[in-house]
Amino acid sequence: xxxxxxxxxxxxxxxxxxxxxxxxxxxxxxxxxxxxxxxxxxxxxxxxxxxxxxxxxxxxxxxxxxxxxxxxxxxxxxxxxxxxxxxxxxxxxxxxxxxxxxxxxxxxxxxxxxxxxxxxxxxxxxxxxxxxxxxxxxxxxxxxxxxxxxxxxxxxxxxxxxxxxxxxxxxxxxxxxxxxxxxxxxxxxxxxxxxxxxxxxxxxxxxxxxxxxxxxxxxxxxxxxxxxxxxxxxxxxxxxxxxxxxxxxxxxxxxxxxxxxxxxxxxxxxxxxxxxxxxxxxxxxxxxxxxxxxxxxxxxxxxxxxxxxxxxxxxxxx
Amino acid sequence: xxxxxxxxxxxxxxxxxxxxxxxxxxxxxxxxxxxxxxxxxxxxxxxxxxxxxxxxxxxxxxxxxxxxxxxxxxxxxxxxxxxxxxxxxxxxxxxxxxxxxxxxxxxxxxxxxxxxxxxxxxxxxxxxxxxxxxxxxxxxxxxxxxxxxxxxxxxxxxxxxxxxxxxxxxxxxxxxxxxxxxxxxxxxxxxxxxxxxxxxxxxxxxxxxxxxxxxxxxxxxxxxxxxxxxxxxxxxxxxxxxxxxxxxxxxxxxxxxxxxxxxxxxxxxxxxxxxxxxxxxxxxxxxxxxxxxxxxxxxxx
Numbered sequence: 001x002x003x004x005x006x007x008x009x010x011x012x013x014x015x016x017x018x019x020x021x022x023x024x025x026x027x028x029x030x031x032x033x034x035x036x037x038x039x040x041x042x043x044x045x046x047x048x049x050x051x052x053x054x055x056x057x058x059x060x061x062x063x064x065x066x067x068x069x070x071x072x073x074x075x076x077x078x079x080x081x082x083x084x085x086x087x088x089x090x091x092x093x094x095x096x097x098x099x100x101x102x103x104x105x106x107x108x109x110x111x112x113x114x115x116x117x118x119x120x121x122x123x124x125x126x127x128x129x130x131x132x133x134x135x136x137x138x139x140x141x142x143x144x145x146x147x148x149x150x151x152x153x154x155x156x157x158x159x160x161x162x163x164x165x166x167x168x169x170x171x172x173x174x175x176x177x178x179x180x181x182x183x184x185x186x187x188x189x190x191x192x193x194x195x196x197x198x199x200x201x202x203x204x205x206x207x208x209x210x211x212x213x214x215x216x217x218x219x220x221x222x223x224x225x226x227x228x229x230x231x232x233x234x235x236x237x238x239x240x241x242x243x244x245x246x247x248x249x250x251x252x253x254x255x256x257x258x259x260x261x262x263x264x265x266x267x268x269x270x271x272x273x274x275x276x277x278x279x280x281x282x283x284x285x286x287x288x289x290x291x292x293x294x295x296x297x298x299x300x301x302x303x304x305x306x307x308x309x310x311x312x313x314x315x316x317x318x
Numbered sequence: 319x320x321x322x323x324x325x326x327x328x329x330x331x332x333x334x335x336x337x338x339x340x341x342x343x344x345x346x347x348x349x350x351x352x353x354x355x356x357x358x359x360x361x362x363x364x365x366x367x368x369x370x371x372x373x374x375x376x377x378x379x380x381x382x383x384x385x386x387x388x389x390x391x392x393x394x395x396x397x398x399x400x401x402x403x404x405x406x407x408x409x410x411x412x413x414x415x416x417x418x419x420x421x422x423x424x425x426x427x428x429x430x431x432x433x434x435x436x437x438x439x440x441x442x443x444x445x446x447x448x449x450x451x452x453x454x455x456x457x458x459x460x461x462x463x464x465x466x467x468x469x470x471x472x473x474x475x476x477x478x479x480x481x482x483x484x485x486x487x488x489x490x491x492x493x494x495x496x497x498x499x500x501x502x503x504x505x506x507x508x509x510x511x512x513x514x515x516x517x518x519x520x521x522x523x524x525x526x527x528x529x530x531x532x533x534x535x536x537x538x539x540x541x542x543x544x545x546x547x548x549x550x551x552x553x554x555x556x557x558x559x560x561x562x563x564x565x566x567x568x569x570x571x572x573x574x575x576x577x578x579x580x581x582x583x584x585x586x587x588x589x590x591x592x593x594x595x596x597x598x599x600x601x602x603x604x605x606x607x608x609x610x611x612x613x614x615x616x617x618x619x
Contacts (some may be wrong), residue, residue: 221337
């Protein structure tokens with residue numbers, strides 16, 4: 001083909017490559033902007049024209065992880081009036097106090113980040129574990145009404161979160177499970193389970209049945225064959241499925257917003273809630289967003305060979 | 319069938335008698351998953367179906383009164399709810415059309431020998447892997463009328479994207495297009511690369527025009543997979559909650575999921591919101607059904 005290619009085609013090809021590069025840069029620009037704002041001094045975050053070149057700082061991250069609490073002592077009127085103005089403070093209830101110092105504490109962000117980690121990892125392990133067994137069951141055995149069952153499993157994934165959240169909230173409230181880790185873990189496991197079954201079934205179907213048959217002939221039981229032959233063969237598939245489930249749980253917003261508010265709150269509802277409190281410091285929000293997006297960015301590269309399969313529930317392989 | 323080889327080992331065979339029977343293993347592997355989904359997805363839905371016929375409010379201690387179909391009747395006659403559906407339809411059409419045009423366009427450009435093609439594809443897919451709520455929040459900074467990068471780059475002065483009643487929905491849709499065009503691109507690319515090369519060669523020998531080749535060869539062969547992308551994105555756009563909720567609080571961006579959320583968890587009209595949830599659920603299941611049909615059809619090819 002290359003030989004018969006005309007000059008015009010060559011130019012068109014070059015133009016297409018240039019266009020692709022420009023489009024890629026445009027698509028990456030918002031992500032770059034999050035990353036760069038996370039390292040900006042606060043004064044440079046909202047300038048006109050936008051600041052592109054600057055000396056990076058880690059101040060936003062320090063502010064993200066710490067919170068300053070002012071220490072005060074109650075005093076009488078005369079002492080208050082005699083004190084220098086920079087020590088004078090008026091509390092919310094109108095009481096006049098003197099500032100005695102400052103206490104730096106850990107902010108809420110690390111605990112929200114940990115909640116995200118705990119909930120995403122636990123629900124991933126559960127969903128992928130159960131999904132792998134179930135996928136093997138569907139892949140290797142005759143199941144009555146297999147197509148209907150698989151459709152049922154998939155349809156649970158398509159339910160809008162807010163629709164499921166209404167009854168789940170009432171049930172959780174009745175048993176005291178709102179704002180608990182286990183509450184979100186259950187919801188995310190259920191949400192990811194259908195995906196995990198569908199994706200793992202694709203991977204299981206690809207493992208030749210002859211492997212297990214040989215093992216069975218050699219005297220393995222079916223369970224031994226499953227654990228010693230099938231699972232190692234399916235390792236790549238399990239890893240890819242796990243990463244997809246982790247990302248879904250990590251990013252989930254609606255359930256977390258509705259079911260948690262403090263103790264078990266994850267990062268996605270927490271980061272926007274910072275906007276409401278006082279003056280917006282975009283560098284701190286960018287820093288929180290940057291750290292939150294980092295694992296997903298790394299995982300996306302780890303997954304690159306399986307992305308197509310993942311987004312089509314294993315329907316299209318490549 | 320290959321299955322026969324497995325089932326031959328089924329009951330009574332030596333292999334089976336050594337451990338659990340295949341039947342027991344099959345049930346043990348499948349039943350817990352089905353049970354889990356029934357307990358945590360289907361049972362709650364039955365629970366809320368019951369509430370949808372009552373005037374229950376979760377914020378009070380008053381017992382629920384049975385009101386029959388009143389909630390459904392009122393909802394379907396409520397012009398504000400209809401307006402939410404109109405907003406949702408507008409959002410679905412704008413964002414899915416945008417994603418198909420941009421995504422398929424990029425796929426056409428990428429469907430050739432390009433240096434670092436794998437890397438470029440992966441980079442383009444980054445937005446869709448990220449949290450809609452968290453990234454959507456950051457787009458508020460990009461859209462800011464006084465110091466937003468978007469207004470600066472496009473010389474739009476102090477155009478207030480998100481506080482303009484008419485523009486807000488488009489602003490949210492643009493963010494959605496940015497996130498999900500790569501999804502359409504990924505599927506289109508898979509479709510395009512599956513078109514046999516010899517068809518293009520034959521068309522070239524017949525001196526078929528570029529447009530003719532595209533319309534008669536490329537499009538028909540890519541159509542099924544493109545349709546999957548469109549149905550899937552339609553379903554997801556219909557359910558959108560995070561992005562619009564985080565970015566804007568206008569009534570012109572109040573998608574049906576947001577109305578449902580407010581009705582259930584801010585106004586605490588539990589009974590009425592359960593009824594609305596059912597109306598939404600039936601619509602989603604209808605789209606899901608179409609989606610799975612197509613998925614199976616493409617899978618069989």
